[in-house]
Amino acid sequence: MQRLLITRRLPDRVLDAARARFDVTLRDRTAVLAPEELRAALRDYDAVLPTLGDRFQAAVFADVPQPRAKLLANFGVGYNHIDAEAAKAAGIAVTNTPGAVTDATADIALGLILMTARRLGEGERLLRAGKWEGWGPVQMLGTHVTGKRLGVIGMGRIGKAIAKRCHYGFDMEVVFYNRSPVADPGLPARQVGMEEAMAADFVVIAVPGGKATHHLIDAAALGMMRPQGIFVNISRGDVVDEAALVEALQKGRIAGAGLDVYEFEPKVPAALTGMENVTLLPHLGTACLEVREAMGMMAVANLIAWAEGKALPNHVNP
Structure with a gap:
């Protein structure tokens, strides 16, 4: 044996x-x-x-x-x-x-989009700390998700599953960047260049890890995002230059981020854990x-x- x-x-x-x-x-x-x-x-x-x-x-x-x-x-x-x-x-x-892993990981991406856009983690922390003073018309205003544009970086199995959820569930327009042509994305979606995909309202990274994608999302790529853009990573931590992401968030170049993976797991920079506009999960992508x-x-x-x-x-x- x-x-x-x-x-x-x-x-x-x-x-x-x-x-x-x-x-x-x-x-x-x-x-x-x-x-x-x-x-x-x-x-x-x-x-x-x-x-x-x-x-x-x-x-x-x-x-x-x-x-x-x-x-x-x-x-x-x-x-x-x-x-x-x-x-x-x-x-x-x-x-x-x-x-x-496809559907479970796609579900986590949707969770990160909603948590970050609607400030759900921040709201729960406020309530648990006993600081909630009651409902108000301008309390914790977040970003509306329905009808916005989604940019998917990497249109493989998981990227397609995320796009499907966003388009059919939240009526989002989908654009995507992929290194090779995608003949059938499985839903109404446009394959575009990196710059246009990164300029969407919500950007989700769904590429495989490895040498070819190490630091694919660097300072230059993050610089393509809009100031109101929200960045989500459910792929691998080292696909993103974490220091560049921290700087983009600190300087207000992007509105927020939702992360399930980190460049040096299980270490997470104090700069990220200290930001209220960042949703942080402990690599729960397939945790079912x-x-x-x-x-x-x-x-x-x-x-x-x-x-x-x-x-x-x-x-x-x-």
Whole structure:
């Protein structure tokens, strides 16, 4: 029976499925794998089920020239913490869990739009602090969402799901930027240049993480936004130059931001936590039991296919 390392606790249903087929070692800690743990994982196990933050980078593979591990079955659609090219060169396949995360992540994007535009987090903090003095006609006036323009950066599965919710649910006009042409966005939407998409009333980042999108949203991109624009990121933290975002918010160049991911998770700059016009969530994009179970079962299916010598259902091609 092949030895499998699972780097973080997963739902019981997933663990039971994995244990039925593999000799499982569960690392029951929240912290990401430390440098030596990364190298030991490649040396001591036939396969690894890692997740966000477990940084299997080129230096790790270089330190283990003949790894025992032959598969990294990532728990999550994003795999920018894994150098897939270096893994391939080391003879290790990489899989992910696409599809299972789409709707849950899109829902969080809508939540961030509404929370930031309508000042919902700020309002709840006011009430819980006992500072609410009663209803008033000009109390906590926010930004109307219905009928506004949405700019989506990255029109993949998640980007399309966000656009669908905004257009059909809130009658929003949708424009989007995508590196390659999108023949069918699945709803009335226009593919435009980066500058026009960033100039929408609400801008949502939905690109995959990785080298190609690192700091895609930098000071120049944020400078394309309107002063009344609201910025939302549900992709990966390092897609955004966090320092540039903080500066844009501090100087009033944009109206607000809703964030579920951060460049140096779990660290969040004090400058962000101190702003009332910023909604901050602790990476809750896929935090539903049904979704996490589906992700885990997809990862286990990839592992079983590998163990049986079959084609990997969700093979990542670097």
